[in-house]
Amino acid sequence: xxxxxxxxxxxxxxxxxxxxxxxxxxxxxxxxxxxxxxxxxxxxxxxxxxxxxxxxxxxxxxxxxxxxxxxxxxxxxxxxxxxxxxxxxxxxxxxxxxxxxxxxxxxxxxxxxxxxx
Numbered sequence: 001x002x003x004x005x006x007x008x009x010x011x012x013x014x015x016x017x018x019x020x021x022x023x024x025x026x027x028x029x030x031x032x033x034x035x036x037x038x039x040x041x042x043x044x045x046x047x048x049x050x051x052x053x054x055x056x057x058x059x060x061x062x063x064x065x066x067x068x069x070x071x072x073x074x075x076x077x078x079x080x081x082x083x084x085x086x087x088x089x090x091x092x093x094x095x096x097x098x099x100x101x102x103x104x105x106x107x108x109x110x111x112x113x114x115x116x117x
Contacts, residue, residue: 050088062089069097 052059066084073080077093084093 052089062094065097065101066094069093069100072100 052062063085066081066089069084070081073096077083080093083091084097085091086093
């Protein structure tokens with residue numbers, strides 16, 4: 001009987017040792033995988049900064065125009081706000097918003113601003 005108990009303890013000890021070794025090996029593998037970080041530089045040219053962002057008050061007004069248009073036209077285009085402000089507010093979506101909210105001279109003013117760029 002004592003021999004059977006001795007074998008059981010020995011086999012359970014061996015199982016525990018094997019499990020601990022397996023755990024250590026797996027933990028080491030996961031550490032190596034998570035430690036690999038690759039930094040990739042973009043091949044694109046840096047984008048021009050939008051001049052609208054320099055003037056905070058103008059940026060707030062133009063963004064608010066896009067937000068109001070988004071609330072009106074989001075059923076047609078769920079990404080209307082992002083499309084409106086794309087290309088530094090020189091998109092067709094922003095022109096549509098100006099036609100809705102802006103004065104009659106708004107298209108003339110916008111074309112004047114574009115010719116300055």
